[in-house]
Amino acid sequence: MYLSQLTVADFRSYRSAHLTLSPGATVLVGANGVGKTNLVEAVGYLGSHTSHRVSQDAPLVRFGQDRARIGARIHRGSRAVALELEILPGRSNRVAVNRGAPVRAREGLGILRTVVFAPEDLALVTQDPGGRRRFLDQLMVQLRPALGEAAADYERVLRQRNALLKTARQQGRWGPEEEATLAVWDEHLSMAGARLLNGRLHVLQLLAAPLGEMYAALTNGSKPATFAYESTVPGVSGTHQQVPSVQQIAAAMRQALEDAHEQERARALTLVGPHRDELALFLGPAPARGFASHGETWSLALALRLASYDVLVADDPDPDARPVLILDDVFAELDAARRGRLAGLVSRAEQVLLTAAAVEDIPEELHAVRVLVRQDADGSETVAETADRPLPVEGDIRRARMDPGIPDDGPPPAAEGGARDG
Template identity: 55%
Template sequence: MYISHVSLTDFRSYRQVDLELGPGTTVFAGPNGVGKTNIAEALGYLASLSSHRVSTDGPLIHFGSEQALVRARVHRAQQAVGLELEITAGKGNRARINRANPVRAREILGIVRTVLFAPEDLALVKGDPSERRRYLDDVLVALHPHHAATRTDYDRVLKQRNALLKSARAAGRLSASHEATLAVWDEHLAAAGSKLLLGRLEVLGALEGHIADAYEGLTDGSKPATSTYISTIGGVTEDDVEPAAPGHVDASSVRSRLLDFDAKGLHEAFLEALAAQRKKELERGLTLVGPHRDDLVLGLGTAPAKGYASHGETWSLALSLRLAVYRALCQDDSRPGAKPILILDDVFAELDVSRRRKLAAVVADAEQIIVTAAVVEDVPNELNGRILTVGPGTVSE
C-alpha cells in the first residue's frame, strides 16, 4: 500500500501544500518546529481519524481557519482510491470517496492503513492505562472498522450512566426512579461493553506473539516481553493491579477466565460485576466496572515494564507494540501491495545506533515508509530514499 499524492489545506502550519509521493522511503528533513510531524500526523489521521499528538480536532486546523482539508490518492493491492477529508472543529467531520457525495468521516476507515511510530509511544509503556486501552481500541478499529461505532456507543452509554450515578449521589439515596433508570443503563453498558471487551481480547490474541517476537528482535532477548489484559469483569479492579508488586495478580488466569466466556456469558458476567460494585459506585458517583477501567499489563522478564524498564528497554518495548500492529495488519490482508504504510516520526533521534539499524532492518520490507528527521544522518542507510526538505509551511526537493 502507498499514497501517491497528498494535499493539505489549512492543516496545522500548512495553508496549502501538495506532495507527490511513491513506494519506497521518503524522508522529510528539517529543523524542529517547521512542520515535519504535521505531515506524518495528517497521513496517520487519514487511517484512524485521530491524532497521535492531540485528543481533539481543533488544533489540527490552521489558526484562524474554520476547516482543514486532507486529500490523498491511496493505492492498495490493485485498487486506487481518492479520499478527501474535511475536518471541522466542534462539528462532525465529513469525507468523500472518489469525489462522491459527502459521507460520515468514519466511512473511510479501513481504506488506508498506517502504522505510526513516534516519541509519544513511550506513554504506551510509562503512561496511564488509558494509553494502552486506546492502543488496543485503535488496533481493533484498524482491523475491524465497524468497531468505531462500538467505541462511540460505549462512551455515550458510560457518560449517561455516570451522570445518573452522580445525580443519585447528590440526592444521597437511590430513589425508585434512579434504580429503574440505572437498570436500563446497566443493560446498555453491558451490551456495548462486552462487545468492546471481546474485540480487545481478539486484538490481543493477534498481537501477543508479535509483541514478544519484535522485542526479541530489537534486543538481546534476555528478557521476554509479555502482555496481559486485566479486566474488571474478571473480578479484578484497578486497585488490585499494583505495578510495584510483581506477581500480585495472577494475570494469566484472569485473562483465561475471560476467554472462557462467549458473548452471552460475558454480558451476564458484566451485569454481575456491576451489581457487586453498586454500593461503591453510588458512593463515588462513578462507573467502576467496564473496559474503561481495564489495563494491558506489559512485562519484561518477571517484572512489570512500567516503573522497572530502563529507558532503552522502554523504547524497545514501545517500538515492539507498533511492530506487532504492522505484522498483524500484514497477516490480516496478505495480498501483494496491501501492507500498511509505515510512518516513523522523529524516532531515530531517540535511538542508539544499534536499535536504529535493527528497527530499519525489520521495517525495510514495507512498500511505503515515511520518515521525519531533524538530522538526515540519523536515518540508517538501510532506509535510503528520497529526501524532501521542510521549511516553515513549505516542502521542497
C-alpha cells in the same frame, strides 16, 4: 498500499503544500519546527481520523482558518483512489472519494490504512492505563470497524449510568425507581462492555506473539516482552489463550455491577467495566512501567506499533493491502545497532514514511528517498530537496517547491472558498 500524492491546505502550519511520493521508504529531514511531523500527521489522520498528537481537531487547523483539508492519491495494486478529508472543528468532518460529493467522514475509513509511531507513544509504557486501552481499541476497530459502534455505545451508556449515580447522590435520594433504572443501565452496560471486552481479548491473542518477536528483533533478544490483561470483570483477566464468549462476559459483568452497587452509590461512579481495565506490560518478570530504562521504554513502545502492523498484515494477506507505516522521529532515541535492526524490520512495508532531524540520524541500512524540508515563517512557502536515488547512495539533488496546486491525476481539488491565501 501506498500514496503517490499528498496535499494539505490550512493544516497545522501549512497554508498549502503538495508532495509527490513513491513506494518504499521516504525520510523527511529537517530541523525541528519546519513541519515534517505535520506532513506525516496528515497522512495518519487521513487513515484513522485521529491525530497521534492531539485529541481535538481544532489545533489541526491553521490559525485564523475555519477548516483544513488533506488530500491523497492512494494506490492498492492496480487501483487508485483519490481521497480528500475536510476537517471542520465543532462540526462533522466530511470526505470526498474520487471527486464525488462530500459525505460523512466515516464513509472514508478503511480506504487508507496506517500505523503510526511517534515519541508520544512512550506514554503507552510510562503513563496511566487510559492510553493502553485506547491503543487496544484503535487496533480493534482497524481490524473490525463494526466494533467502533460497540465502543461508542459503551461510552454513551457509561455516561448515562454515571449521571444517574451522581444525580441520586446530589439529591440524597435512592429508592425503588432509581434501583430499577440502574438495573436497566446495568443490562445495557454489560452487553456493550462484553462486546468491547471480547474484541479486546481477541486483539490481545493476535498481538502476543508479534510483540515478543518485534521487541526481540529490536533489542537482540535482551528480555522477553509480554503483557497481561487486568480486568474488573471476573474471568477476564490474564493472557487469554481462550477468549470467553460475549454472553459469558456479559453475565460476569452484570453480576459484578450488581455486587458493586453499594460502593458505586457512595462514590457516584461506575467501578466495573472495560473503562477501568489495565493492559500491564512486562520486560522479563518486571513491570515495564516504572522499571524499564528509557531505551527499553522506547523500544517497547516501538515494538507495540510494529506488532500492530504485523497483526493488520496477517488479517489481510493481500500484499497490496499492507498499511502505510509512519515512523515519526523514530531514530532519535535508538543507538546505531537498533537503528540498523529497525531498517531491516520496516523493509517489508510497501511504503514507509519517516522523519528525522538530521541526515546523520538515518541508518546506512535504510535505503530511502530523502526529502529535505524547510518552511518560511508564515507558512507561505515550503521547499523540499529530494534525492533522486535512494540512500545511502548520494545522488544529484533537485530542488522542488511543494506546489500548492493539485495535479490532474491527484486528489480532488479543494472546495471553493478556500485552501489558499493570496
